[in-house]
Amino acid sequence: MTLTQESFSFVATLVRQKSAINLAPGKEYLVESRLTPIARSHGKTVEQYLAEQRARLSHTEAERIVEALTTNETSWFRDSQPFVALTDHILPELKQQRGLLATLKVWSAACSTGQEPYSIGMVLTDYFASQPGPRPVTEIIATDLSQEVLERAQKGRYSQLEVNRGLPATHLVRHFERSGTEWALNQAIRQMVRFQRHNLLDSPPAGGPYDVVFLRNVLIYFDVQVKREVLAKIRKVLKPGGFLILGAAETTVGVDDAWTRVQVGRSSIYQNTVGKK
Numbered sequence: 001m002t003l004t005q006e007s008f009s010f011v012a013t014l015v016r017q018k019s020a021i022n023l024a025p026g027k028e029y030l031v032e033s034r035l036t037p038i039a040r041s042h043g044k045t046v047e048q049y050l051a052e053q054r055a056r057l058s059h060t061e062a063e064r065i066v067e068a069l070t071t072n073e074t075s076w077f078r079d080s081q082p083f084v085a086l087t088d089h090i091l092p093e094l095k096q097q098r099g100l101l102a103t104l105k106v107w108s109a110a111c112s113t114g115q116e117p118y119s120i121g122m123v124l125t126d127y128f129a130s131q132p133g134p135r136p137v138t139e140i141i142a143t144d145l146s147q148e149v150l151e152r153a154q155k156g157r158y159s160q161l162e163v164n165r166g167l168p169a170t171h172l173v174r175h176f177e178r179s180g181t182e183w184a185l186n187q188a189i190r191q192m193v194r195f196q197r198h199n200l201l202d203s204p205p206a207g208g209p210y211d212v213v214f215l216r217n218v219l220i221y222f223d224v225q226v227k228r229e230v231l232a233k234i235r236k237v238l239k240p241g242g243f244l245i246l247g248a249a250e251t252t253v254g255v256d257d258a259w260t261r262v263q264v265g266r267s268s269i270y271q272n273t274v275g276k277k
């Protein structure tokens, strides 16, 4: 069964309003498959469930629908290059700018189930262990729209299948312990990360300004006007001279040209040069 146009438009409008995710025509199948478990939990078909929600939408069901339509695909050290850019370019450059790097604040926006902020935590731990002098006071804020992925991230527990996706064996041995059928991330890395619910359509989370923002593989779901607004908000909470890292298929070029693109190896990163001394 394919969704009626009425039901599809209802979901697409709701999801766009609440998350900015753009569900273009042709995504009817995606909507139907993602909403099937929710409809079943009410003992209904997707059409019946949506007809009921169209008549009277509750806050809880609206949130469930939006969460179900987020794509939470992620992996450890995803695309590897951004993490190389962090140690080989960003941290040395921040040190040079400030003379001494006493504090470091990183925001992993749209962090999904935690692999990204925890990968950052492992990279920073290894990097500072290899450097002379005191380790900066480091904070990683990790946010997502979806409460469900945040709850999973906070647990710091991953299946064998999940650790197989990008986590080097050396890091598994060093930072995880077996726990039943899962792997539990150690406390030292977990306590570097503070998870918080946040919608990129809202003002950035308190706790800034940030030195580095990871905003990867989420702008692709937004239309150009929303991308522009999100990038402008991030610029305001990124320190002058700070860096933004986007996903491999994303760019600020032609969207928000206030950024300076910096080529590092095979990847591009973006620097907030507005107000930089």
Ligand SMILES: C[S@@+](CC[C@H](N)C(=O)[O-])C[C@H]1O[C@@H](n2cnc3c(N)ncnc32)[C@H](O)[C@@H]1O
Pocket (backbone or CB within 6 Å): 018, 019, 020, 021, 070, 071, 072, 073, 074, 075, 078, 109, 110, 111, 112, 113, 116, 143, 144, 145, 146, 149, 198, 199, 200, 201, 215, 216, 217, 218, 221, 247
């Ligand atoms: C594909 S994942 C990317 C995860 C990670 N950054 C990476 O690159 O591996 C996209 C994430 O964006 C989140 N997301 C979608 N719309 C959002 C919004 N408006 N505000 C905050 N997070 C959002 C989703 O819940 C999802 O977890």
